[in-house]
Amino acid sequence: MRFGITFFPTVGPEHRGAADYYDEAIELAVLADKLGFHHVKTVEHYFFAYGGYSPDPVPLLTAIARSTEQIRVATGAVIPAFNHPVQLAARLAVLDNLSRGRLDVGFGRAFLPDEFAAFEVPLDESRARFEEGVRAIERLWTEEDVVWEGSFHRFGPVTLLPRPYQRPHPPVFVATASSPASAHAAGLAGRGLQGVPAISGRQGFLDILAAYREGWAEGGGEPGRESVQISFGLFLDEDGEEARRLGRYDEEQYSERIAVATRAWGKARSADYPGYERLEEAGKLLHFDRRLKENQILAGSPDEVIGQLKEVADWYGEDITLSFTVHSGNLPLETSARTLRLFAERVAPALAR
Template structure:
């Protein structure tokens, strides 16, 4: 298994300034490299405390690249629907060069109605804009004199500059929440997968993973090259009771931010987002105690967290775990302690 950090901000300006957030997040990226973690990841969201401090993951990861030399940089994820593909491909290729080939590009469809409304993008175009955007970026990275005639953009022939550092292109991952078809498409294309297991039952995640892996093998890709990322809220302390108490506080803070962000789903319908109308009730009914019992959070003393990860590995195999060590607006010192405890006591259990 591999382990990295996901710096997903759930913070508002009255809780922490943007300057403080970015200073602390960059310090955590440096610490993660020092402690031997695999990657640093961040998200693209807008306007609300649920991710709004990260409207452009490329900007943040470029700053992280300048402060590190080994750790991989992962967009988790960029949103093709909100950016012209030539612009998106160009700035990602630039980051790949700045980092000397440490970039992995995660693409997502987005799912918050207010973001689509602000960008004047119909949600019913989401799936096609995502598919077109990923493919246009792949072509721009891989080929020269690219001519694109899609449903939403037409350009070319053009040759992207700079060319990506990694050839033919940086590793591609796609995000999926509850849609099995996205897993099949990713496996068929040979792309990695990013999942958030906390929003689904274990059996549902296993079903989606099986579809992904079957499609991967059927398409003739090397089974050893699969890359599945899952993100978990993470809080460690030397004493389990303390970890559970503080983990609950931060989990409930994150859940309030998410509940406010998804509230527009109570009055939104989209053929591209079947089943998302139920997401509001799922968030409202979230219970930290049940999440802990169901191993949907990595919270506890180090040995307890190691045991949770053994169970997760038995469910899903040797996946890549992204530890969300700032969710809930944790103080920097607590996030850093979580990373140090994990590196000292948990990493050695799962890495050679």
């Protein structure tokens, strides 16, 4: 089991400045690198306090890569539907070179109707654009004189420069919040999986994981070589009650901001997103204590979080990489730094034993 961190901002200008958020993210990434964490990951979102300070993961991850030595940098995720495949493949190839091969690339479909509207992309094209974009990018990374005749993009013959540092290309992951079908397709294609049990729930994620592993086997993947990253909120303090107080506050801010960002689902509908109209109520449905009890959030003293993580390993397997959301921007920098230090000094060694 490996451990990394995720930066998912849920703040806007009325809460704090973007420059301060980025400075603190880089400082935490440097600390995580020194403490031996596996990766640092961030998202692609637009317009809202929910993720909007990270409209493009590449610049922030580039700054982090040039400030660190060993920690991997990961997108979680970039959105092919909103980017031309040549541009996205090139930006990621530059980052792979600047990090000297420390890049993992997670691709996602996005799910906020306002983002699709801004890019003039129909929600019903989400899945098709995702598949076409990822396939085009993989070809651009690995082939020369690429000619692409797709449903949404046509180009070529072109040979991408620079070539990725990693050969044949950086590890590719598919981010899915609730779709076993997407997970199965990821496994079948030999790609990794990025999941969020806090969204899908325990049984929902078990279904996603089963579909992924089934697809991996059907695609001829080597048993035990699957790549699975799972994200959790993490709040640690020597005083478990203080950790839960901090976690509850951060969850309240998250709930308010995802409710605003998903409001458009009150009217939007798409066959590519069955049941997503319920997201309009997301802010009202999130409940910290229930999610804590179900290990959808990790919060407490080191010993309490060790107990939670043992249950997580029993549910999902020990061959997974956990990614902890530690920098939403709602809590002080020193609070996030304390969480990282306590995890590295107290929790990770106990799990290793």
